[in-house]
Amino acid sequence: MRRLTGGAAKKKKPQAKASEFQLPIVCDADTLRSLIRKKAVRVVDVRKADDYASEHIPTAVSLPLARVLENDSPEKIIGMLNELGISGKTPVVVYDDTFGALAARVAWTFQYVGHSNTALLEMTFKQWKELGLETERKSNSFPRANHSLAVNSNIHADAKYVESAKAEPGKLLVDSRERLNFLTEHIPGAKNIPYTMVGSNGSILRGAEELKRMIANRGIQTDSEIITYCGSVGTLSGLTYYALKLAGFQNVKLYPKSFKEWKSLGKPKEEFKDANYWDLSAE
């Protein structure tokens, strides 16, 4: 299994007591399986409820992304954590079936309301299956927990914040959408790091060193503050958020309402109309 996390997870043996194991940003399959065996982790499946019902990773609970997006006020999210039996120190590993972006959005939401011990599974459910790893069908539920609310506003940005950040040195806006969408229109001054760039075959995120190199190529200083956004609900940019964390950036924020809100607010856009680049796409 490829290491994604600088070895943190392997050095620390998962402990029997759930509260003692601090997860890395990306959790590899072996670590997760070991934690599952020790009943020391809460696995969160963010796929559709039907997909969960037909098969999921053992002990996983279901929290479809759509439910989170319906109302992601911090209070609501705390309610969901409690319902899933996640207390303040329960290690949580989130997975999806769409290259990690949905899982990333949910994981970020947990961290936003104060659940810091949250990781992304390094692979999608499909890849988990392809590796022949264990799954189950039974629906899981756990005793209700009592999670405290401690909003981590350091990782959140709204339109107002984005607008003021544009002019500030050391702050950088990153658009996570695909290249052609970015070229068509984006928030003025944004740089494009498409979500397609941060993953690689068999893993939702590339290795930390590789990500570091790619970002260093762009001349971005590691002490920069980066705000990520994407098209509508912060999924693609959620993945980029974690890619940047993995690459060692301390100060990363997600603008979850993203370009959709920005446009609806009538804020300025940068457009590029001098080339018919869409006609190159073979789709």
Place this chain on the structure above:
Amino acid sequence: MRKSKVSTVNPKQKGVFVPKPSPKWGREEETEIFAKRVKLFRQGKISEDDFRRFRLQHGAYGSRLHMDFSMVRIKFPAGEISADQLDKIASLSESFSIGSAHVSTRQNIQLHWVQLEDVSEVMRGLVEVGLTSRESCGNSIRNVMCSHFSGVCPNEAFDATPYSKAIARFFLRNPMCQNLPRKFKINFSCCDQHGLVRVADIGLVPAVRTGDDGQSVKGFKVYLGGGLGAASFIGHLLEDFTPEDRMLATCMATVRLFDRHGNRENMARNRMRYLVHEMGWDKFQKMVLKERSIVEMTTSYSTARMFDVKAEEDTRQLPKLTRIAKLPMLNESVTKESPAFERWLHTNVVAQRQEGYFTPFITLGAGDITASQLRILASAIRDYSAEGVARNTPQQNFAVRFVRGTDLRDFYEKLASAGLANPGALTIASAVGCSGTTSCNLAITNSHRLAKEVQRRFLELGLDTDDTLRDSTIKISGCPNSCGQHEIATVGFFGGATRLNNSMTPTYTMLFAGDAGEQGQLGKVIMRVPAKRVIDTLLKIIELYRLHKSGDESMHQWITALTKGKGGGTMKDLDDIKEALAQVVQLPAPDKDPDAYMDYGSDSRFSAKTARGECAA
């Protein structure tokens, strides 16, 4: 003379059984150097001119009116591309480009709209699979082409592939061609029909002669000073026969002369063809022959050894097949209503000289292919090509060679599942289109989209099934610079802007009767056609051809005859056809049909925007 590479080993085995070794064109250190240079450039420590020269030398071309992005042009010497390489290009395209790749007309594959800062990452990926973009742009020796039929062509004297790859390797990174007056192109063919030998700086056709000792000698017919561009020329034959042991010296001598005498001042006239033209062929020819003697006398043994044809030979033994039962429809006619597989077989597949093996072509739209299609193609090559590689072709598609006749249906089904089994690859329907305004600084019109529209319409109408149109070609460039090779098409077009009814309009200049191959000739300018009238004009030409052709004359023959004033019946010459087309190219007033004045892919008023070309550094 011909050494077939088939043997009698395990004929039942599926796919390739000895993979091709990595060609090792790329070098990892170049990726690191590139990344560093980009940083220095962004920090203002390297001048724009110096950086541009460096960037082009490494195969990154500035994107249309947006220099933060690049087009990375990946070289495929002789067009050879393996399944692993296709897979890698798929992931590079997803990660750093637009999720599609674009097959060029010179056996390159281009990744468009790559952020300049990511080019080094693309290069790194290329190195992993033995590829490079080095010297695919700029004032260098560009990708060395070789006919995609070389090795399977029934009419070839011998397989030129190893020679083309050996020449490519000899010149790649060679100090003698790092700063030429302008780009330099070398093309090999298999026979007198296939290949672009008359429109290259050096074009080589394999030939065999009987030497004084009665032994047969391999060699080439070498053509010099051809090329397509704003002003195009057909290459001249250097001598009756150039034996293989003088080939390297001939090429070196030509490059050296160009380096020494080429025009370094006037960018518009610094290709070697202008030098040949201005100097006169006789003089240039004498100089090449003299220079060759000097090269032969002065080239060190160790330098000469860098040209190693043996090392490039494919020594794998492929299973020998016996003649298979006749394939339905391959040599019979089909119609639009024929079963899709039969239509595909007829319009996309050719028999090889190796018994039982076939070369199917993959139809693409103006050379575009998505990442997921690339992966399916890679898998099909692994499963069905005994050679284990494909070649990309100047028609902007792929030829997958050494597919067993008995596997063709499975091969077809597999590709069909990914939308890669459209018919018409070898017919008039497969229109060529350069990238045009989708990414090129020089482009005036969206030739890329137009080529796709022509193809879509022609396939809809089933024109691919009309065998009398089959040897006709349509090639479209977005400006006069010929990347779409419009001058060697039966009907060629190059883009421009014309004021019509007081409105700026995207138009194309139409040319007739261009031809590739050893008998290559340049098309003749006929008339200007508004972009939105190109398809109607083409259909009208076909209608006129069907009306006026004599006997079983093909459309290409008919159009060629017209340009010589030798048409039959009432349509004799170009004036006659111009008159017949006059109506079709008319536009109604702009307020009646505003769309007719817009370019393809655009819903706003047309204006011709261009910036500095990057062909030259």
